Amino acid sequence: MAKKQLIMEKALELFAKQGFEATSVQQITEHCGISKGAFYLSFKSKDELILALIDHFMMQFLSEIDYVVRNSNNENLLYDFYFTAFQSFHKHSDFAKLLMKEQAQTINEEFIHKMYDFNRMMEKIIITMIERLYSEEIRKTKYDLMYCIKGFIQTYSNLFVFYNVPLDLELLAHSLVEKTNVLAKHVTLPFMTEDLYQIFTSPEYGGETKEQIIQKMEQLIEEVDDPIIKESLLLLKNELIDPSLSPAIVKGLLQNIRQHPHCKWIPYLIDRYFEFL
Numbered sequence: 013m014a015k016k017q018l019i020m021e022k023a024l025e026l027f028a029k030q031g032f033e034a035t036s037v038q039q040i041t042e043h044c045g046i047s048k049g050a051f052y053l054s055f056k057s058k059d060e061l062i063l064a065l066i067d068h069f070m071m072q073f074l075s076e077i078d079y080v081v082r083n084s085n086n087e088n089l090l091y092d093f094y095f096t097a098f099q100s101f102h103k104h105s106d107f108a109k110l111l112m113k114e115q116a117q118t119i120n121e122e123f124i125h126k127m128y129d130f131n132r133m134m135e136k137i138i139i140t141m142i143e144r145l146y147s148e149e150i151r152k153t154k155y156d157l158m159y160c161i162k163g164f165i166q167t168y169s170n171l172f173v174f175y176n177v178p179l180d181l182e183l184l185a186h187s188l189v190e191k192t193n194v195l196a197k198h199v200t201l202p203f204m205t206e207d208l209y210q211i212f213t214s215p216e217y218g219g220e221t222k223e224q225i226i227q228k229m230e231q232l233i234e235e236v237d238d239p240i241i242k243e244s245l246l247l248l249k250n251e252l253i254d255p256s257l258s259p260a261i262v263k264g265l266l267q268n269i270r271q272h273p274h275c276k277w278i279p280y281l282i283d284r285y286f287e288f289l
Contacts, residue, residue, distance in 0.1 A: 014236065015235075016064075019051060019055065022044045026043055028106055032058075070126075071277035072104065072273070075276050077137060079280070086144060089145060090141070091185050095185040101169045108172070133284075134162065139158050142161070146196045149197065153199050153200070158204075160192070225278075229245050229248065236274070238272065240268060241275060248282065251265075252282070
């Protein structure tokens, strides 16, 4: 296991037991069995480690639902979206609980900026989905519908945080599909117009630059052990710098790294980058 990955996993175990503030770098290094020097080679501070964890889990979540929106057929799209969102949230519920509990003590400008960017990316994915599903039907109400869908996800996700009971994700997804279709087909009085939405939001998040994506890929190339994943990342990095591969080969390389838990968000960033060219 790569050292950075080890630190993140072991630190999360301590954070879950003690909270962010009560956990020291010394405790993290002892739990990992490494020196403080080795820790600071990977992270400049505990705050940087916390932000890296937030990045990792939020990008996992976004990349999973973005993949579903891009690849599901329209008949199943809304169900697949809700099911994947809640399944992903359930899978990462321990971190979500920790984040909700601790964020009041860890708020800083960079944290706020990251959460704002993730929120904008989530909104873009939802808008793309509802435009595909309902087309002109929701032209005047699509921003209201987007906020309703976000509200459904946020509200029902709290069930995973506050109640330790088994939940039927299939039933929940089907129930929210029905509610969403009712809103899409019958709401006629919009509140959130496009102009108002632009007032409430800063210029839309433009995605990572090519240089930022390459930097992240170089970091992963050093960290991953799987030779196929490493080679796929290297080929995709070279493709960003000097495109020469066929679309079929690129698609195969993206599929390779999508299977790796610490790399699956790279295809999302690459797709987003080419959207904004």
